[in-house]
Amino acid sequence: MLSKLPTNVPSHLSLRFLKIHCNSGDLQRARQVFDQIPEPDLRAWTLLISAYTRRGLLREAINLYTSLRARNIAPDNLLILSVAKACAVLGDPRKATELHDEAIRFGFHLDVALGNAMVDMFGKCKNVDGARRVFDEMPRKDVISWTCLCSCYVHCGMPRQGLVAFREMGLSGVRPNAVTVSTILPACSELRDLNSGREIHGFVVKHGMGGNVFVSSALVKVYASCVSIKHAHQVFDKMSERDVVSWNVLLTAYFSNGEWEKGMALFCRMRNEGVRLDGASWNAVICGCLNNGETEQALKMLGKMQESGFKPNQITVTSLLPACKDLESLRAGKEVHSYIFRNCLMDDLASTTALVFMYAKCGELELSRRVFNMMPKKDTVAWNTMIIGNSMHGNGGEALLLYRNMLESGVKPNSVTYTGVLCGCSHSRLVDEGIKVFYSMRDHLVEPDADHYSCLVDVLSRAGRVEEAYQFIQRMPMEPTAGAWGALLGACRVHRNVELAKIAASRLFEIEPDNPGNYVLLSNIFVTAKRWEEASETRKLMRDRGVTKTPGCSWVQLRNRVYSFVAGDRSNENSEKIYKFLEGMGEKMRLAGFVPNTDFVLQDVDQEEKVGTLCNHSEKLAVAFAILNLNGESTIRVFKNLRICGDCHNAIKYMAKIVGVRIIVRDSLRFHHFDDGDCSCGDFW
Structure with missing residues (x-):
């Protein structure tokens, strides 16, 4: 128990005790002292509210201010300044507006320091109009005023307006400082505005700001975002001091630009130079490997990350899983799933939703459904993911049922929900249901957009x-x-x-x-x-018009290696066996009733040549290769970059029945599950 203050303590001593506890950070004792003051004056309120704000107890600071106003105690500009900082961090737009009204009521709105704080507050509350109104009303504007305005525009997703404000600042005669420059450079990155970035870089050099680590890091990101990696590296090499952010920006740039080897070399350099790696570093290299098709390397990096004492967290998992969306990364996704399970992350909504998406994209809809059903809590994103997963597999009825269950559970649908449901209806001939869903959107406060109209066109078509x-x-x-x-x-x-x-x-x-x-x-x-x-x-x-046809390509994974095929491909070492197998399979298929559909051959050639052309399609080659190398597997998974042609679709149905194997093909539109002579799409895709 904290001891109480003696009774009849002079007010100046109470204030002194309060100040001592506030400055030392002992806010529990400070609050006790404050509560024992019979009539705390404005100085006492200001001391405690400011201490709460400094210590991050922002809601308590705002509540105290509300109590002060309830007692009709008039604030001063210093107190409003402190509360404005609390509102800024909390991002409370309602309280920010109330506080601005208070500043006007008491005549403090013309104070430069308070005006700057108000612009910053509205910016962090994402109220651009409020920030601009305060800024325009200020009789005098300093470098902080302009910096806060530029920051507001950038923070609120209005980078172009931020650059306009930055130029207006220069025209007004106020010179930007390093903080202003590091604030506005992200606008150039977001817009990929290389010219503006170069202009600001020139300003940085002219005014000797190049030594500022935040400015230099931001410049590295500008050049990296504009795919000018050579210049990004030049700025990076000239930095006298580098933080991990600048290393990570360059690292991500190499991987994003497909320069996998340079990215790995830079990562090794980071480790050799003793750079204090963080989770953004490990995530960058893991996702960079996956996005460049280096699944094995990504898994090695995941292991090294843990060996280095970094425990993959929710950010790592949700960064990794979206990249595991193809055959070659399915095993990586399963390993991440095991990690999530072992480390009790199954209650994390973002991680489990990413798992649902990963399995659906890799053709494992049943595993996707199991993860979804195990989730203790489901938000709109989780429901949408499962709905879209079923739609891409042609399970329109299941997508529709999920949508209805979503509504019954009280979760509000959004625009993405209806895109998923309508696509499902389209692929499953659920015409009346699709029309009904489309016209019910406004009942759930979702306005149909061009994509939804396109989906209904698809349903009808x-x-x-x-x-x-x-x-x-x-x-x-x-x-x-x-x-x-x-x-x-x-x-x-x-x-x-x-x-x-x-x-x-x-x-x-x-x-x-x-x-x-x-x-x-x-x-x-x-x-x-x-x-x-x-x-x-x-x-x-x-x-x-110089338009060239995109070549069809299909690929299949066998024993952790991916094999790709194009039409007429003979580069595979087993090509002779593949074509011989297709020739023999063609005879068996014809005996079973298969008739080649030569409508899918564009050339005006004789019938025999058309049939021969159909045998060369990339998906048939990939399926044949996979069958020849089954090795006891009961399921074959083939991916194709274009839509599967009708003849190949029909042929693979026969091949699945004759061989007695389940074949899953994902084309550019959806998944097809071939089993015992039938396809999950019902020949409707």
């Missing part, structure tokens, strides 16, 4: 209601996007509506003239309709 989809596009309240016209064009291919395809394609050629897929698809539609001249004209238009 895939179900064969192409004329209705076209009418819907014409009634859209905004300009139709490439997504809407692309959905219509794709449906015209399936449902052989040539005239509507020409309309959709002409709009797509205007919106995205460099997208080769639109030209190829229209040409394919003309070929199917035996309109050879128009198909030739489309291919000529493509050549004249």
Whole structure:
């Protein structure tokens, strides 16, 4: 128990005791002394509130100020200044507005120091209008005033306005200092504005600010963000002092730019020079390895991170898992899952949501569902992730059920929720359900945007209601996007509506003239309709515009190694066996009833040559290679960068049944699960 003050202590002694405890940081004793003062004056209130603010007890500081005003005690500018700092850190916009009103009421708003604090407060509360209003009302503005305004714009995601304010500062005759420069440089990074970055760099050199570690680090980031890594390294090498932030910026830049070897060399240099590595360092190198296809190296780095005494945390996990989205990183994702389980991180919402996403993207929907069902708490992001996971696997009914369960659980849907649900309805022929969901969005305070309209076009188009989809596009309240016209064009291919395809394609050629897929698809539609001249004209238009077709590529992982194939590929050491296998499999498939669909061959050649061309498609080569190297596995996973063609889709169904193996193919649109002669998409994709 703390001892009470003696009774009848003179007020000046009480104030002295209060000041001693506030300065020493013993706020418990300070509060006891304060509470025993019968009528604390403004000095006592200011001492305690300022001490709470300095120690980070911000809510307590604001509550004390509220109590002071409830007693009708008038504050002074120093007290409001202290409370403004508390509001700034808390980011409390309502209290910030109230405090500004108080400053005006008592006539303190013209004080420069308080005005600067108010601009900073509104900026950190993300109230740009409030910050600008205070700034414009200030009769005198110093370097701090302008720095706070620039910081406000950058902090509130308005980098271009921040640069405008920075230039206005110079025109007003106020010279920026190192703090101003380090504050505004991130705006150049965000905008990737190399010219502005260079101008500010010149100012830095001219005024001798290059020795400031924060300024130099920010310059390194500007050049790195603008992919001018050579200049980033030049600034870095000239730094007399380097903090870990500047090292990390350069490290991330190398990995982001695909310069994996240089990134690893820099990381080794950091360790050799005794740089005090932090978690941003380890995360950068781990994710850099994964993003550059170096899964094994990423796992080694994860192990070394732990050996160095760094325990991967939620940030590490959520940085690592999104990169584990492909065949080659599935094993890494499973290892991270084991780590999360061993270290009791399963209650962490961000980590488990990342796991749900990782498994869904890698084709392991059942594992994704298990993790989701184990989550004790689910927010909007978690529900959205599971809905989208089911949609990309063609489980529209499950996506719809999840959406309904989400509503019943009281979690509010957002724009992403409806994109996921509508995509699921599109891939599962749930037309009436999709229409109902679309028109219910406003009931849940979500305004449909262009993506949602495009999704409904896709719902109608895939179900064969192409004329209705076209009418819907014409009634859209905004300009139709490439997504809407692309959905219509794709449906015209399936449902052989040539005239509507020409309309959709002409709009797509205007919106995205460099997208080769639109030209190829229209040409394919003309070929199917035996309109050879128009198909030739489309291919000529493509050549004249310098648009080249994206080559199809498929890949499969075997024993921790990834094998890639392109159409007609003979670079694999097993190519002879692959083509011989496909030839023999083709005979078995024909006996089982398979008929090659030569509509998917664009060339006007004879039927036998068309069948031969179909055998060369990259997905068939990858599947054949995987079957030849099954090694006791019951499931094959193949990824493709483009949409799987109809003939390959049909052929893989037969191959899965004949061989007795489960085949999972992820193309650019969705997953296909082939099992015993059927596909999870129901031949509808």
